[in-house]
Amino acid sequence: MASETPSSLSTDAFGDTLLRIARNAIGERFAFPAQAVADFAELREAAATFVTLTQQGQLRGCIGSLEAHRPLARDVAANAIAAAFQDPRFRPLGKDEFVRTRVEVSLLTPAEPFPVRDEADALARLRPLVDGLILSYRGRRATFLPQVWESLRAPGDFLAQLKLKAGLPADFWHADVVLARYAVRKWHEAAR
Structure with a gap:
């Protein structure tokens, strides 16, 4: 597509x-x-x-x-x-x-690998309001759509909450963490 x-x-x-x-x-x-x-x-x-x-x-x-x-x-x-x-x-x-x-x-859009050196590199390169992010670590996986940036504006908060969603501590980082990013096109109904 x-x-x-x-x-x-x-x-x-x-x-x-x-x-x-x-x-x-x-x-x-x-x-x-x-x-x-x-x-x-x-x-x-x-x-x-x-x-x-x-x-x-x-x-x-x-x-x-x-x-x-x-x-x-x-x-x-x-x-x-x-x-x-x-x-x-x-x-x-x-x-x-x-x-x-x-x-x-x-x-x-299809997810693309987002290789990073460490968490600081990830935080520096994340694009607020643009990137959807998939975090994987040894069988655990979680994602946030780009829309989540609307409530978690700081990259540190975004990544910390994504780690919690994956069942990991908010301050966790390991060399085996794998990230991928994607973008979305979205449509929504008028408020009901």
């Missing part, structure tokens, strides 16, 4: 389609009628996405794929269902709260 929307596509129409796919997938569980979805060839190409659900600006679920392994439309639908009903941090979404839940879809 290309990291940029081809110029022949309307970014708004493409993003609206991804949002509708996500909302339709969740709404189907509650027997809500599906919204019409435009047909873009890109929907059939393998892509990695995250679907984030919020209520009044607070996280309500977020699940995604780090590697492209299924068609974009299927990835968005599957991640929407998982964010609504399988995020272990939250109880399953209820029908009554679905109508006030805001949907966001993030389309990831």
